Amino acid sequence: MHITTLFERKKHSVMSTTQRQILRGVSRSFDLTIRLLPGTLQAPVAIAYLLARATDTVADTTTLPLAERQVLLDLMTEVITAPGASTEHHSELARLTQAFAAQQTDPHERALMQALPQCLPLLQTLGEADQASVRLVLSHITQGQQQDMARFGHGPQTIQALNTETELANYTWLVAGCVGEFWTELCGRHLPGYARLPQAEMMHIGRQYGMGLQRLNIVRDVGADLAAGRCYWPVETLANVGLTPHMLAHAAQTGHTETLQKMAPLYTQWLDRTQAQLADGMRYALALKPLRLRVATALPALIGARTVALLRQAGPSALTQRVKMPRHEMRRLMWHITVGWASPSALESQFRQLSGDTPA
Numbered sequence: 338m339h340i341t342t343l344f345e346r347k348k349h350s351v352m353s354t355t356q357r358q359i360l361r362g363v364s365r366s367f368d369l370t371i372r373l374l375p376g377t378l379q380a381p382v383a384i385a386y387l388l389a390r391a392t393d394t395v396a397d398t399t400t401l402p403l404a405e406r407q408v409l410l411d412l413m414t415e416v417i418t419a420p421g422a423s424t425e426h427h428s429e430l431a432r433l434t435q436a437f438a439a440q441q442t443d444p445h446e447r448a449l450m451q452a453l454p455q456c457l458p459l460l461q462t463l464g465e466a467d468q469a470s471v472r473l474v475l476s477h478i479t480q481g482q483q484q485d486m487a488r489f490g491h492g493p494q495t496i497q498a499l500n501t502e503t504e505l506a507n508y509t510w511l512v513a514g515c516v517g518e519f520w521t522e523l524c525g526r527h528l529p530g531y532a533r534l535p536q537a538e539m540m541h542i543g544r545q546y547g548m549g550l551q552r553l554n555i556v557r558d559v560g561a562d563l564a565a566g567r568c569y570w571p572v573e574t575l576a577n578v579g580l581t582p583h584m585l586a587h588a589a590q591t592g593h594t595e596t597l598q599k600m601a602p603l604y605t606q607w608l609d610r611t612q613a614q615l616a617d618g619m620r621y622a623l624a625l626k627p628l629r630l631r632v633a634t635a636l637p638a639l640i641g642a643r644t645v646a647l648l649r650q651a652g653p654s655a656l657t658q659r660v661k662m663p664r665h666e667m668r669r670l671m672w673h674i675t676v677g678w679a680s681p682s683a684l685e686s687q688f689r690q691l692s693g694d695t696p697a
Contacts, residue, residue: 371383371386373632374629375527375630377528381470384456389478391453392413398440399565400440401440406490412430414476416457418475427454434453435450435451437450470526473519478512480511481511493564496563496567497566498569498582499572502573504571509548510548512551514551515547517545518543520543521539525539531627534624545618546615549618550615553645555569557644557655557659559656560657563582566586570582574603577603580599580600588657592654597653600656608645618637623681628679639670642688643691646692647661648660
């Protein structure tokens, strides 16, 4: 199979060229994933992703007042998740998003917010069942984002943290685990017989996959989050090794050796748990029959496996630096996938190599 064939775009799409460009701007990797999907899945996944990125932009723009962001996110949630939202609410949302967009410094996020009034009607182009699925997953995601703003919305002046592992599991499900369920639900609806495993098992490991990807995001971004006053390592977990969120934030800023050494066992446990959930994601991908779907689903797990391996190499000092998969490795990965026809055995081998389990 030629590489241009595997990554060929579908000609028919509900999204305009401008909206495609916006999607590519806010996430090149996810735009690639969407392009790989079977045509029947592209629209609901792309629309859900664009709307989720818009709400995430609002939640994460800490340079703006918390109350202002909460009002806008609440209104976005209502308009997105309630089919019967009034014309007045749509008009008010258009006004607020344009004002919000004008304050964005990132050009891609500014373009996304400016285009939101044109993106919202895309939801109405989907079938009723897909609309319901998109609204449900967005309701979960925005609930997680609202919790984040309530917990961390006061800025870096005072560091806040999750309290328990239960809170962490609930958060990772709300913002990512539910996406694995959404993905599985769409596949079951549009691609009968798409998997070699029962639907209930696919739902379970799909949920774990999403939660693992979110755990990876957390550990990869831990330094920046701590600098912004956000600590996703639960207080009770840190206390087990004699640490506090404030100590962790100080170590991320200064590289304090003693704190980083104390953090080492928790850091390893976090990566072990993340790796196990990514392995669930790889099992999910290997169970998929359609080639394009298998590649699209496996790609985040493969990138995640390499990122976990790099984080292991860096150790707890990763709190003081940004760790990510280099672009040249990404290009090589895509070539290997294409040359190997993305067979289950080839993907499984790639996952083991990227995880560091076998020689490259």
